Amino acid sequence: MKKEENLLVPDEIISNKIYLIQNQKVMLDRDLAELYQVETRVLKQAVKRKLNRFPEDFMFELTKSEFKNWRSQFVTSNSDKMGLRYAPMVFTEQGVAMLSSVLNSDRAIAVNIKIIRIFTKMRELLNDNLSLRLEIEEIKKKVTNQNKNIELVFSYLDELIDKKENEKERTKIGYKNDKRESK
Template sequence: MTKTELDNDEIVIATESVMNQIFNIRGQKVMLDFHLAALYEVENRILKQAVKRKQNRFPDDFMFQLTKDEWQELITICDNLPEGVKFSPATPFAFTEQGVAMLSSILNSERAVAVNIQIMRVFTRIRQMLTDNTELRLEIEKIKRSLDNQNKNIELVFQYLDELNDKIKRPPLLPDREMVGYKIGGKE
C-alpha cells in the first residue's frame, strides 16, 4: 500500500513509493505531473490547469515540459508508469523540488500541503544519502591514492635492491681449475 491516512488526519506516503517516482532528467531530480496528481488525489488535468494559470510561479528551474524524445526514453526505461499516461499525446510536466514546493501554494488544499511536506522530506533524505555517498567515495579515493603510493614505494625499494645487487662483486661459484674425472674418446 503506497498511501494511508491515520486517525489524526496525518497523511503518510511510503518513502519508497515517492523515491520510485523521482527521476533524473536533464541532470535534475524531478517528479512528473501525473504522479503528483495521484499523490494529491486530484485529476492530472486539474493539476496542469492550475499550473498553467500560475505559470509565472514556475520558472524553468522549477518546472519544465519533457520533450517527446525525453518522454519516449522514460517510457522505454520505466516499467512503473501508468498505462493510460504512456499513450497520452501530451508530454508530462517535470517538477523539481522547488516546483513541488510551489504546487502546494497553487492547489490550496490541506492534502497538498501534507503531501508536499512528506515529499520535501524525501528529497532531503535523498540529498543526505548523496552527501554520505560522496563522503564515502572521497574516503575510498584517499585509500586508493595511499595504496598507489605504497605500491610505488615498494617498486622503488625493489629497484634499489636490484641496483645494489648488481653493484656487489661476488666471487665466482667455482674457481678456474682442471677438470677431474675420466676423459672419454678424446686425445690426451
C-alpha cells in the same frame, strides 16, 4: 492535520516516483496528482493559472525525444498510456514546494512536506556517498604511492645485490699476521 498524515503514502512509493531527467531529480505531474488525489488536468490547470510561480528550474515539460524515451522505458497498458498522450510537466524539488501554494488543500500541503523531506534525505544520502567516494579515492592514491615507494626500495636493493655480485674479490689491506699464514 493528524488525520491527513495517516492517509499519506509510504516513503518508498514517493521515492519510486522521483526520476532523474536532464540531470535533475524530478517528479511527473501525473504522479503528483495521484499523491494529491486530484486529476492530472486539475493540477496542470492550477499550474498554468500561476505559471509565473514556476520558472524553468522549478518546472518544465519533457521534449518529444525525452518523452518518447521515457515512455519506451516503461511497459504500460493502453489505458495507462491514455494519460500519457502529451509530454508531462516535471517538477523539481523547488517546483514541488511551490505546488503547495497553488494547490492549497491540507492533503497537498501534507504530501508536499513529505516529498520535500524525501528529497532532502536523498540529497543527504548522495552527499554521504560522495564523501565516501572521495575518501576511498584518497586511500587509493596513498596505496598507489606506497606501492611505488616499495617498488623503488626493491629496485635499489636489486642494484646493490647486482653490484656486490659483480665486484671482484678485493685484495686485503692492512697488517699481515705471519703466524696465521704459517699454520
